[in-house]
Amino acid sequence: xxxxxxxxxxxxxxxxxxxxxxxxxxxxxxxxxxxxxxxxxxxxxxxxxxxxxxxxxxxxxxxxxxxxxxxxxxxxxxxxxxxxxxxxxxxxxxxxxxxxxxxxxxxxxxxxxxxxxxxxxxxxxxxxxxxxxxxxxxxxxxxxxxxxxxxxxxxxxxxxxxxxxxxxxxxxxxxxxxxxxxxxxxxxxxxxxxxxxxxxxxxxxxxxxxxxxxxxxxxxxxxxxxxxxxxxxx
Amino acid sequence: xxxxxxxxxxxxxxxxxxxxxxxxxxxxxxxxxxxxxxxxxxxxxxxxxxxxxxxxxxxxxxxxxxxxxxxxxxxxxxxxxxxxxxxxxxxxxxxxxxxxxxxxxxxxxxxxxxxxxxxxxxxxxxxxxxxxxxxxxxxxxxxxxxxxxxxxxxxxxxxxxxxxxxxxxxxxxxxxxxxxxxxxxxxxxxxxxxxxxxxxxxxxxxxxxxxxxxxxxxxxxxxxxxxxxxxxxxxxxxxxxxxxxxxxxxxxxxxxxxxxxxxxxxxxxxxxxxxx
Numbered sequence: 001x002x003x004x005x006x007x008x009x010x011x012x013x014x015x016x017x018x019x020x021x022x023x024x025x026x027x028x029x030x031x032x033x034x035x036x037x038x039x040x041x042x043x044x045x046x047x048x049x050x051x052x053x054x055x056x057x058x059x060x061x062x063x064x065x066x067x068x069x070x071x072x073x074x075x076x077x078x079x080x081x082x083x084x085x086x087x088x089x090x091x092x093x094x095x096x097x098x099x100x101x102x103x104x105x106x107x108x109x110x111x112x113x114x115x116x117x118x119x120x121x122x123x124x125x126x127x128x129x130x131x132x133x134x135x136x137x138x139x140x141x142x143x144x145x146x147x148x149x150x151x152x153x154x155x156x157x158x159x160x161x162x163x164x165x166x167x168x169x170x171x172x173x174x175x176x177x178x179x180x181x182x183x184x185x186x187x188x189x190x191x192x193x194x195x196x197x198x199x200x201x202x203x204x205x206x207x208x209x210x211x212x213x214x215x216x217x218x219x220x221x222x223x224x225x226x227x228x229x230x231x232x233x234x
Numbered sequence: 235x236x237x238x239x240x241x242x243x244x245x246x247x248x249x250x251x252x253x254x255x256x257x258x259x260x261x262x263x264x265x266x267x268x269x270x271x272x273x274x275x276x277x278x279x280x281x282x283x284x285x286x287x288x289x290x291x292x293x294x295x296x297x298x299x300x301x302x303x304x305x306x307x308x309x310x311x312x313x314x315x316x317x318x319x320x321x322x323x324x325x326x327x328x329x330x331x332x333x334x335x336x337x338x339x340x341x342x343x344x345x346x347x348x349x350x351x352x353x354x355x356x357x358x359x360x361x362x363x364x365x366x367x368x369x370x371x372x373x374x375x376x377x378x379x380x381x382x383x384x385x386x387x388x389x390x391x392x393x394x395x396x397x398x399x400x401x402x403x404x405x406x407x408x409x410x411x412x413x414x415x416x417x418x419x420x421x422x423x424x425x426x427x428x429x430x431x432x433x434x435x436x437x438x439x440x441x442x443x444x445x446x447x448x449x450x451x452x453x454x455x456x457x458x459x460x461x462x463x464x465x466x467x468x469x470x471x472x473x474x475x476x477x478x479x480x481x482x483x484x485x486x487x488x489x490x491x492x493x494x495x496x497x498x499x500x501x502x503x504x505x506x507x508x509x510x
Contacts, residue, residue, distance in 0.1 A: 051387065052410075056396045075395045108275065109347050109414045165314040168359060168427035183314070185424040186383060193429055207377035 003055055003078075003095035005048070007034065009088060019050045026086070027060075040064050040087025048078070055093065057084060146229050148188045148212065150181075153224040163230070164188060172198075177221040181212070188212045188227070195221070235306050237267040240494040241355055245269070245486035246467040250442055251479030257281030258440050258484035259348075261289040267355030267494075268296055269486045272348045273368050273440040275414070280337075280346035284416050287336065288329050288348045295325035296354065306496035307357030319361040319425050322354050326363055326415070326423045333416030347414040350423075351382060351438050353488060357496035360430050363423045366411045369444060371452070372428070373435040373460070378453035381428065385413035409441070435460060436488045439470075442481035446474040463487040 004018045017024070017034050024033040027045040036045070042062035049056045055078045059066040067085040068076050076082075084091040148164040150171070162169070164181060170193070172178040177195030181188055189209040190198060197204045199219040200212070212218075214229040243264045249256040257274040259282065270292050274285030299321040310320050329350070337343045349366025362370050367384040383389060387410040391397050415421055435456055443452070451473060459465040467485050474483040 056391070058396075077391070077396050077401060108409060109411050109417050166309055167313075167315040167319060167425075168429065170429070180429045182426055182428055184383075184426045191429070193431065207375060208379050209381075 003050065003053070003093065005034065005084070005091040005093055007036070008090050008092070014089075019048060019055055022050060024048045024050070025060075026091075027062075034091075036086065036089050038087050038089060041089070045086055046084075053095065054078075055095070062086070145183065145185070145187065148181075148183075149228045149230050150218075151226050151228065153217070153226055155223045157223070171218075171220050171225075173221040179218075179220055182209070186211070190218065235267075235356060235494065235496060236265050237355060237494055238265050240490070240492045241267055241488060242463060242491055243269055243486065243488045244463040244467055245271070245484070246464075246471055247484040248471045248475070248479075248482065250482050251475050253480075253482055255279065255282060256482045257285055258442070258482040259285035259289040260438075260484050260486050261293050262486055262488075263293060263297070266297060266300055267360075268293060269353045269436075269438055269488055270350065271352075271368055271438040271440060271484055271486050272350045272415075273366070273442070273482070273484070274346065274348040276344075276346040280343045281348070283336070283343055284333050284346040284348040285350075287333050288350045288415055291329035291332050292322075292325045292350065292352060295328055296321060299325065307359065315425065316356070316359070316361065316427060318354050318356050319363075319427055322352055322361050322363045323423055323425050326350060326352070326365065327421065330365075330415045330421040331419065334419055337416050347416040349411060349440070350415055353436055353438060353486075355430060355488070355490070355494070358430055358493055359427055360436075361425065361427055363425045365421055365423045366414045367409075367441050369437075369439055369441075371437040371439070371449075373437070373453070373456045374431060374433070376457065378449065378456065380449070381426070382424065384411075385424075386411050430490050430494075432490050432492055434490045435463075435466075437470075438486040438488075440482060440484040442479075442483040443470060443474050443485060445481060446477040446479065446483070460489075463489060 002018045002020045004016050006016050007014045025047045026032055026034040027043050028037055028041040029043040044060045045062040046060055046066045047058050057076045057078055059074050064087060065072050068082050078093045080095045082093040150162045152158050152160045167183045169181045170178060178193040179190055179198040180193055181190050189211055191209040192198055192207060197206060200210055200216050212227045216227045218225050218227060241264055243262045245260040245262055247256060247258050247260050259272045262269040270289045272285035272288040274281030303317045308317050310317050313320060337346050349368040351364040351368040351370050353370060354361040362381055364382045365385060367386045369380055370382045372379050372381050388402050390412060392399060392402055455469050456466055459469060467487055470485050471483050
């Protein structure tokens with residue numbers, strides 16, 4: 001039995017929809033898998049992505065929003081019994097399989113092209129809509145990381161630039177304050193090494209690695225510098 | 235470069251309490267500063283074949299490849315990575331081909347695969363490379379941090395905002411990895427470099443540890459027994475088994491005892507002049 005959604009309005013059931021596809025869309029327009037013809041519902045309102053026995057709800061930037069158990073959500077991992085509300089319509093998520101928890105599965109591999117990339121596909125599809133909900137954070141698997149650059153803003157070296165081409169770059173002055181910038185698959189991170197903790201945008205980063213964002217201002221050993229992502233049009 | 239006396243490495247692999255055999259493999263060579271851990275999967279005993287092949291093949295490739303590196307920490311201009319990083323990446327790629335060939339040519343090995351995480355120490359820094367959901371953590375001063383990001387469905391869903399890390403713990407899709415060795419003809423490992431400070435403790439582990447023991451408990455165990463890595467290893471395995479031991483549990487621990495720069499000038503002094 002696949003999981004399903006039971007559509008109802010004012011407590012009367014209008015239909016049941018099995019979640020038997022990787023992606024099921026919900027909206028007012030007829031091309032949706034689940035059509036809810038009501039003006040409170042956006043043309044493309046929400047999507048449900050199903051991966052094995054788990055389903056995920058994503059609001060597609062609808063005008064009036066998507067609610068789960070009374071709470072406004074953008075993205076939500078569905079649990080058995082959840083009530084999704086759009087306008088006055090309700091959809092109850094029913095998934096009997098999901099309740100058998102402690103059945104410890106062996107590790108399995110999802111090959112690319114299988115359901116593993118359904119989440120990626122969902123985000124990509126959303127991006128195609130005019131009202132895209134695409135997340136800036138893509139899975140760190142494919143594609144080259146854009147090159148980062150540091151420009152010195154103050155001190156004798158002001159104006160100097162350093163392209164962050166190396167996987168590990170050290171900044172600062174040994175004995176005073178040292179930090180390293182490392183290129184991880186998820187982006188550039190700055191980590192404290194020696195002396196006091198470096199300051200990014202006026203805030204001390206603490207002892208943990210800190211993910212750098214475009215235009216972050218780093219202060220280190222009395223020198224201010226700015227981090228850029230190259231090719232970002234800035 | 236011989237890291238004996240500058241680096242301390244120990245490891246422990248345990249079958250756990252529910253599985254009939256151990257599909258994890260570990261390996262280390264303190265002298266060359268290499269630690270490898272793999273968590274195999276698939277088929278009748280093929281998981282342990284895959285993980286052992288990964289560990290042995292990577293260790294062998296790195297040992298051979300290091301002979302070609304004249305200056306440790308030297309940067310490969312094309313990639314921006316140190317030559318050691320390029321070597322580790324190639325070693326993983328080669329090991330992947332070997333495992334994949336075995337998996338498609340031998341019926342009893344069909345569908346086998348393995349995760350891998352490696353740490354390679356040189357020139358006051360390290361290369362970390364991984365495929366799958368085996369992890370590397372670092373304890374520096376009193377900060378405990380996960381350095382690798384899992385290649386798992388769960389991590390992808392967290393990254394995309396469907397789950398918070400807390401919700402993810404309740405998820406059913408815990409053991410789906412999105413990248414593994416041996417499954418396809420090629421694999422892309424995540425490779426990164428980090429600076430190493432004396433006193434740092436590194437933990438490589440399989441998901442049999444992290445599924446059973448909370449990060450905070452691992453952290454406090456490392457702090458409590460940090461003077462004796464063997465005790466830490468035994469204690470972590472004991473805790474995983476005490477919490478159910480549903481999977482094989484493996485750990486490799488490494489601690490930097492002294493600085494190990496490749497030349498007299500430490501690696502950072504070569505870089506810091508550029509803005510002064």
